[in-house]
Amino acid sequence: MAKFGIQASSKAPHDQSVSTLQNSAWSSVPIVTQLSDGDFAMNYRDAMRPVLLRGACANWSACHRWSPEYFEQVAGSLTVPVKTIHKGEIRVSSWRMAEYARFIMERQEAGDHVSEELPYCHDIPLLGLVESLAGDCQPFPTNFLSRWYRRHWWRYSQFFMGPAGTVTPLHFDTLLSHNLFFQIYGAKQFILLPPSEVTHCARRGWRWFDVDPEHPDYGRFPQYKQATPTVITVNAGDVLFFPAGTLHHVRSLSASISFAIDFHTKQSVLRALAHSNKGMPGRVIYYNAITAMAVIAKMPEAMTFPLYRPYLRYVS
């Protein structure tokens, strides 16, 4: 059976060495060095458990080529939305990619001092716009995804590039989809909490949370004392999977480039649609309905992707 990842040099495929802040419902995120499609589907995706594939994409040319300088060259003339996320508010401004890449390089040269509000090229469908980038990501574990996403997986991906210190506050992915996250350059710290812990984290609206898991204010949020966050560092060349509804807080530990694919299986899209009357915004219901037509009813990608595409630019 095909396996994604680097050939393990150690005999122990499951290294449980990730720290937890407290006893976690997941107790830890297993770290593996290779994973077959069947093992991934049965023991992680459908079992709703996260997993880190250490070094699984380290041999991709992306991990040798991609850097802010590279994006200045290959996508410099593109205008991209850049977000500033501050105190629960997302502000979006437009930058030329070249200008933004230079901003990151200048911060690196200056020693990456972190200030409060950092503009972050966050969650944009860049690989769908510059499709040649997908060629840098081979071999790609297409079979980890449901059939709908496999042929043009890059079209479904969301790209992140920013300086050290960018933070995506605590949230879950809006479609209640699974997340396959590829770290290409630099490192990020994830704090993960299982979906069952939404009630401990002071939910705001549909998918954001007021608790800051890096500095929890137990006076304001005493219920967070019951939470079981897991902290994990994801380095260049690593692939992280976390299941639908996982709460995550993400900090860039250095200048960083990553991309993620939010994807559904039949089970996860049905579970998501069951939340339609539990505060899910109308547009999210709409995108989940389109995904159900693709993943369950198997309507062709040529019909479903044009309807789904605006989701990739949806700020929620």
Ligand SMILES: O=C(O)CCC(=O)C(=O)O
């Ligand atoms: O990398 C980040 O800053 C955020 C990633 C994220 O939230 C996601 O992929 O859903």
